[in-house]
Amino acid sequence: DIQMTQSPSTLSASIGDRVTITCRASQSISDWLAWYQQKPGKAPKVLIYKASRLESGVPSRFSGSGSGTEFTLTISSLQPDDFATYYCQEFNSYSRTFGQGTKVEIK
């Protein structure tokens, strides 16, 4: 199975900060990488797919990059609605593995 490892596990940031989350795959997954946002008590919501493509309706302050085994999610200017947990997911294999999550907290 492919393993997905995110860092950091928790991130404290202020409104307006630029935030970067990293996701590493245990083997190359090309660009079969998605990023989801999850708020407490809610289901995950897809933000980015194919490593860098923005899902329809998602604000442009979210961006993704990377290929192979290393990927990043960047929020260019953190907004109040962005405090949540973020997960990466490889979505090509049948394990469909998620990372363990990065919680973005208010500093």
Place this chain on the structure above:
Amino acid sequence: QVQLQQWGAGLLKPSETLSLTCAVDGGSFSIYYWNWFRQSPGKGLEWIGEINHSGSTNYSPSLESRVTMSVDTSKNQFSLKLSSVSAADTAVYYCARGGYRYRGLMDVWGKGTTVTVSS
């Protein structure tokens, strides 16, 4: 706007069978794969399996021996059964739609059902 409405028993005893159903409200049922996931503090988000309108299934190898998924196309519903549950199966269970273009990308989710296994 497609919505997934899920339901099922929330409290089970060890060795019982978990049973959940997800109804698809709106959109096409036949062109997508329909998935189950679970989320627990210990194991994070975990894919359980998928099914399509004709009943073709793919299951996670780690759960395959205990999982059965089924579909009722007359009601646009799909279901999950997980047998011989234990405390390790305690989690929030989600149904989700696999995208039309990218089947492994979940673009619509149910609200989740909390399942607790306790004697």
